[in-house]
Amino acid sequence: SKVKAMSAEVVDSNPYSRLMALQRMGIVENYERIRDFSVAIVGIGGVGSVSAEMLTRCGIGRLLLYDYDTVGMTKTDAAVQTLSEINPDVVLESYSLNITTVKGFEVFMESLRRQNPKNSVRDDARSAGVDLVLSCVDNYEARMVVNQACNELNQTWIESGVSEDAVSGHIQLLIPGETACFACAPPLVVASGVDERTLKREGVCAASLPTTMGVVAGLLVQNALKFLLKFGEVSPYLGYNSLKDYFPTMEMKPNPQCSNSACLERQKEYLLAKPVRDALAKAK
Numbered sequence: 645s646k647v648k649a650m651s652a653e654v655v656d657s658n659p660y661s662r663l664m665a666l667q668r669m670g671i672v673e674n675y676e677r678i679r680d681f682s683v684a685i686v687g688i689g690g691v692g693s694v695s696a697e698m699l700t701r702c703g704i705g706r707l708l709l710y711d712y713d714t715v716g717m718t719k720t721d722a723a724v725q726t727l728s729e730i731n732p733d734v735v736l737e738s739y740s741l742n743i744t745t746v747k748g749f750e751v752f753m754e755s756l757r758r759q760n761p762k763n764s765v766r767d768d769a770r771s772a773g774v775d776l777v778l779s780c781v782d783n784y785e786a787r788m789v790v791n792q793a794c795n796e797l798n799q800t801w802i803e804s805g806v807s808e809d810a811v812s813g814h815i816q817l818l819i820p821g822e823t824a825c826f827a828c829a830p831p832l833v834v835a836s837g838v839d840e841r842t843l844k845r846e847g848v849c850a851a852s853l854p855t856t857m858g859v860v861a862g863l864l865v866q867n868a869l870k871f872l873l874k875f876g877e878v879s880p881y882l883g884y885n886s887l888k889d890y891f892p893t894m895e896m897k898p899n900p901q902c903s904n905s906a907c908l909e910r911q912k913e914y915l916l917a918k919p920v921r922d923a924l925a926k927a928k
């Protein structure tokens with residue numbers, strides 16, 4: 645399995661020196677903040693396990709891993725084993741569950757709310773326990789459940805997907821109330837310039853390319869780092885068409901007729917907070 649194939653290696657005495665160079669070079673203002681962040685990864689398969697490894701190598705503070713599958717042992721336990729060898733500083737939490745079941749959803753929600761025991765004070769006064777959720781699942785139902793949880797928790801997340809023919813993929817930033825949620829726009833008909841579908845259908849034996857998954861994981865984690873450490877621009881939507889090496893981007897506004905009631909609540913809050921945003925923008 646991909647999880648087991650990740651190579652363990654000895655971490656040198658200063659594993660972050662090359663990452664800290666990002667700060668010296670003025671790319672990132674404060675790289676060390678990475679240790680304060682908690683990231684949840686849902687789906688520890690081709691994209692999720694590689695993303696988890698990248699964040700572990702970057703020195704992320706805490707990773708919460710969710711998957712219902714096994715590779716001998718549970719995928720999440722296998723990942724924790726491998727990741728802790730790569731970087732023992734990362735706080736790793738393993739949740740072997742199906743997020744689409746009632747019980748699984750409950751544990752999922754509760755774990756997303758729980759604060760990092762290592763963080764005493766948070767300077768941003770966020771009530772949520774995680775800073776970002778990455779969706780690396782391979783089916784529509786699970787994505788809709790991540791969407792539901794994040795809309796309810798007002799939690800920003802990034803969705804990822806690889807097409808069933810394995811030659812294209814995408815990532816999409818979802819900020820409740822501000823950008824389209826996963827239920828706002830029918831995902832299979834979005835005009836993206838990528839002609840292949842970037843979502844797998846149920847029951848279809850999908851193709852798989854570790855290269856496409858690796859590229860999508862790279863785009864996903866790069867945008868996660870930009871979001872967390874506040875550098876560069878986070879793509880609202882970024883497609884990857886490997887046959888043409890074409891990377892379309894676009895923005896998607898929330899749908900005022902969205903079928904998800906939590907999305908509508910977040911949209912209302914976002915509109916109400918507009919004067920505050922405007923005042924803050926003016927003050928800058």
Ligand code: ATP
Nearest residue numbers: 687688689690711712713741742743744781782786
């Ligand atoms: P692998 O490539 O490791 O064999 P896969 O081909 O089954 O995985 P991927 O697309 O690579 O699938 O990864 C998707 C991951 O999301 C899988 O590990 C799958 O178990 C997990 N997943 C899908 N739906 C759910 C769910 N409802 N709850 C928890 N995990 C889920």
Ligand code: ZN
Nearest residue numbers: 825828902907
């Ligand atoms: Zn919506």
